[in-house]
Amino acid sequence: MEYITITKENIEQEHICCALSKNNDIQVSSKKKWMKECLDDGLVFIKSKERGKCFIEYIPAQNAWIPIIAKDYMYINCLWVSGSLKGHGYANDLLDACIRDSQAKGMKGICILSSAKKKPFLADPKFLKYKGFSISDESDNGISLWHLSFEETALPIFKACAKHPHINEKGYVLYYTNQCPFNGKYVPLLVECANKHNIDFKTVKLTSKKEAQNAPTPITNYALFYNGNYLTNEQMNEKKFLKLINQ
Structure with a gap:
């Protein structure tokens, strides 16, 4: 498998692997805009040359859009291999590339979010x-911070706002960023659905690294709360959202 690293020079020509390819699609344009801003902060996006869901995205932890303390660590935003590309060792290739690059940049380890049991849109434990x-x-909500250290050093930890996720608001509140391209399409659909069904629903878009690093949730690209309590990080369409509410 051949791999391509996204840069400011090729980002407009390359697809970003989430089964999306047209730059005029809000999902693609919002994600690429976010990526361009983060490239200056050390974001690395490596994907398969073959079209499909096969990529890794990582960034120095001090610049990650997540509430953690991980000095001299690289944080992996997403490692995703699925569909026909799964089962060929490509995830190993991508992770090994991240490890080599992190070591070359003087990092003391890498870290990533997951959980004790597999959850949607999180790395497989x-x-x-x-x-x-x-x-x-x-x-407190079962989201784990995993690490692979290259040498003895302080381990990555959550900030208190992420370790004890809770908000003081009633109804449904969705925190999200443009990091996940699907939000460009599905967040407006949920807003429309909530308005149509008179559901108490509010969105909080995190638009800066500082906001994300102090968010009340360990997962910042999509985190849904209800009456102050964290519910899920799974992106939903109208059908799934109404099913969740009825439950």
């Missing part, structure tokens, strides 16, 4: 264990 990762911290 079985794969992380297989690759030598272990849990360094865990939030």
Whole structure:
């Protein structure tokens, strides 16, 4: 498999692997705009040359859009291999590339979000264990911070706002960023759905690194709360949202 690293020079010509390819699609344009801003902060996006969901996205932890303390660590935003590209060792290729690059840049380890049991849109804990990762911290809602250290150093931890996720608002409140391209399409659909069904629903878009690093949730690209309590990080269409509410 050949891989391509996204840069400011090629980002407009390259697809970003989430089954989306047209730059005029709000999902693509919002994601690429976010990526361009983060490239100056050390964001790295490596994807398969073959079209499909096969990529890794990582950034120095001090610049990650997530409430953690992880000095001299690289944080992996997303490692995704699925569909026909799964089962060929490409996830190993991508993770190994991240490790080599992180070591070359003087990082002391890498970290990523997951959970004790597999959850949607999070790294598979079985794969992380297989690759030598272990849990360094865990939030009250079961989201874990996993690490792979290259040398003895302080382990990554959640900030208090992420370790104890809670908000003082009633109704449904969705925190999100443009990091996930699907938000460009599905967040407006939920707003429309909530208005149509008179559901108490509010969105909070995190538009800066500082906001994301102090958010009341360990997952910042999509986190839904109800009456102050965290519910899920799973992106939803109208059908799934109404099903959740009825439950």
